[in-house]
Each structure stands twice: as structure tokens, then as C-alpha cells.
Amino acid sequence: MSTSAVCEVCGNSPAARIKLRRGVGLVLAQRIYKADAILCDVCAAAATSEYQSKTVIQGWTSPRSALMNPFYIASNAVNRAKHKKNLRDS
Numbered sequence: 001m002s003t004s005a006v007c008e009v010c011g012n013s014p015a016a017r018i019k020l021r022r023g024v025g026l027v028l029a030q031r032i033y034k035a036d037a038i039l040c041d042v043c044a045a046a047a048t049s050e051y052q053s054k055t056v057i058q059g060w061t062s063p064r065s066a067l068m069n070p071f072y073i074a075s076n077a078v079n080r081a082k083h084k085k086n087l088r089d090s
């Protein structure tokens with residue numbers, strides 16, 4: 001990760017790429033929201049907790065998204081851990 005990366009939200013550095021996903025269950029369908037952004041530690045923490053809490057609140061209303069939710073929550077946690085490591089290494 002380049003040390004010249006700056007946060008897309010607040011402009012702080014260091015920043016690193018992070019990918020997050022969440023599913024919103026509808027009655028018959030599922031919407032999937034994805035984030036792929038260069039964020040600093042503070043903004044990534046805020047984005048991760050927003051995605052995780054919305055997944056927990058909105059993600060269980062259809063059987064299919066209930067099935068996918070544990071995967072989203074786990075992969076967001078993994079991606080956030082990788083993001084922290086990238087920031088440390090940069």
C-alpha cells in the first residue's frame with residue numbers, strides 16, 4: 001500500500017482500500033450494497049460499524065438474505081482487519 005493514499009472521506013493519511021458488503025432483505029428479493037473505498041482508520045471504523053449494524057437490523061427479513069448475512073458480517077470483519085494491517089504496514 002502506498003503511503004501517499006489519502007482518505008476519500010476526510011482526506012487524512014495514511015489510508016488504505018477497504019471493501020464492505022451488506023444485504024438488505026426485502027420480502028421477495030435482496031438488495032446488496034457494496035463499498036470499495038480508500039479510507040483512513042477512523043472512517044473505516046465508522047463505515048464498518050454502519051455496515052455491520054445495518055446488516056444486523058435490516059438483513060433478516062428474507063430467507064435468502066438471512067442465509068447470506070453471516071457471510072457478509074464475517075467478510076466485513078475480515079476486510080476491516082486486513083485494512084488495519086494495511087494501515088500499519090504503510
Ligand SMILES: [Zn+2]
Pocket residue numbers: 007008009010011012039040041042043044
Ligand atoms: Zn477518513
